[in-house]
Amino acid sequence: MIQSLTPRIEINLAKIAHNANVLLQLYDKKGIGIMGVTKAVCGDPAVAKVFVEAGIHTLADSKISNIKKMQDAKVEAEYVLLKISSIQEVKDVTRYANVSIQSEWVVIEKLSQSAKRANQRHKIILMIEMGDGREGILPKDIHEMVQKILGLSGVQLVGIAANFACFGGVKPSNEKLSVLSLLASELESTYSLCFDYISGGNSANYQWFTKVEDPGNINNVRLGESILLGVETLEQKTIPALYTNAFTFVSEVVEAKEKPSLPDGEIGRDAFGNIPSFKDKGMMNRVILGVGHQDILIRGLTPLMDVEILGASSDHMVIDAKTSGLRVGDEVDFSCTYGALLAAMTSPYVTKKYVCH
Structure with a gap:
């Protein structure tokens, strides 16, 4: 089976329809x-x-x-x-x-x-x-x-x-x-x-x-x-009976290697003018995904598997793959905040895929 291009945003139309129907009935009561x-x-x-x-x-x-x-x-x-x-x-x-x-x-x-x-x-x-x-x-x-x-x-x-x-x-x-x-x-x-x-x-x-x-x-x-x-915005709490996973952001592994957790050399500013800091975790399963700040709001993503986002540049996201066993060509799914959804839908580099079930 040929997979859709990545990065992509998967849009579950059935879940959006469900949420719309529930909210229409709810607000109509008043x-x-x-x-x-x-x-x-x-x-x-x-x-x-x-x-x-x-x-x-x-x-x-x-x-x-x-x-x-x-x-x-x-x-x-x-x-x-x-x-x-x-x-x-x-x-x-x-x-x-x-x-x-x-x-x-x-x-x-x-x-x-x-x-x-x-x-x-x-x-x-x-x-x-x-x-x-x-x-x-x-x-x-x-x-x-x-x-x-x-x-x-x-x-x-x-x-x-x-x-x-x-x-x-x-x-x-x-x-x-x-x-x-x-x-x-x-x-x-x-x-x-x-x-x-x-x-x-x-x-x-x-x-x-x-x-x-x-x-x-x-x-x-x-x-x-x-x-x-499926959430209210003040505290990001789920509204009862609504789906919170109508949108899933997907990116592909482009590199998977065991590498040191700390950079080697004198630290200056990164590509976005920040001075990064890192925790020493020794050697780690360090994985790179083919997506970056130009494609998505990185801080608005939460992995749907046990991995940790370490940071990103314009075109690459670096994650600690832990014990996931991720290899090149595998896909990693993320949930989105409102900001990440907005960025993904706006980006011409993110493929849109519709799901109707």
């Missing part, structure tokens, strides 16, 4: 819908189709090129641009995204102009700064922004959102989500609006969700990591 985030898989159409077939009909991505890729593959969904737009990409935003998350007036004004030229009406979700320190309008400024948006004919305000545990690591607390919920009520009442999206956060919201009895007006979460990797 009236919360799911926006499926595809950015970690770079808008992979095969994964996007699994989301849609499971019942997630709104897909969100941070790259216009990923949204275009999914549309070209005939994945039918409402597409949300998850990253705030630059002025230079406004035309493509109105062309390819049905909805975009925004926080700057000058960009929203340009979006309105672009949409009007195309005889469209672009939908906007305003991001509210709730303490994580990334994008968003301060709550005190929201009324002024909403009033200005309502004066534009090329855009439609369809919701507000908050972001947590991305830049500042701030947890989505019940207090903060209550503020967002009340703010939505205030805006809807003041300006006779009915928001489609009151989006309370992302995969970091799982703990909040399980503890809160009444989520208020929060009716949406944006989930990527929970669906793909």
Whole structure:
């Protein structure tokens, strides 16, 4: 049997479908819908189709090129641009995204102009700064922004959102989500609006969700990591009934020799400017895999056999093979963190292999 090329990422579509179905049913119990985030898989159409077939009909991505890729593959969904737009990409935003998350007036004004030229009406979700320190309008400024948006004919305000545990690591607390919920009520009442999206956060919201009895007006979460990797992001704990092994990273042994565990010579900086340090373990079964920092986030990999990652250069990973008996041509499997998954799916050097069972 001919093996697939390495390095590769094996993608179990059936397990992703299972996770999506479980989470849809779970969040629906409290009236919360799911926006499926595809950015970690770079808008992979095969994964996007699994989301849609499971019942997630709104897909969100941070790259216009990923949204275009999914549309070209005939994945039918409402597409949300998850990253705030630059002025230079406004035309493509109105062309390819049905909805975009925004926080700057000058960009929203340009979006309105672009949409009007195309005889469209672009939908906007305003991001509210709730303490994580990334994008968003301060709550005190929201009324002024909403009033200005309502004066534009090329855009439609369809919701507000908050972001947590991305830049500042701030947890989505019940207090903060209550503020967002009340703010939505205030805006809807003041300006006779009915928001489609009151989006309370992302995969970091799982703990909040399980503890809160009444989520208020929060009716949406944006989930990527929970669906793909089966975990919540705050503590990386497995969500009950979900698969955590829908993705497996695989690399091949290209050298296997018994070598000293310590380098021989004066130590300077390595290829990435670091001064490495090593433990003296005597002679070891020292194995090299044909993968490096250019291909994958090394620190985001965990071997699925009893070996230890010692480090990596651009193109090679060095491991202590211990008593595994690894030989040239053997393959080593790894589980992935979100960062490693993102790197593997982005890398043109990593083969993608789909598994449907």
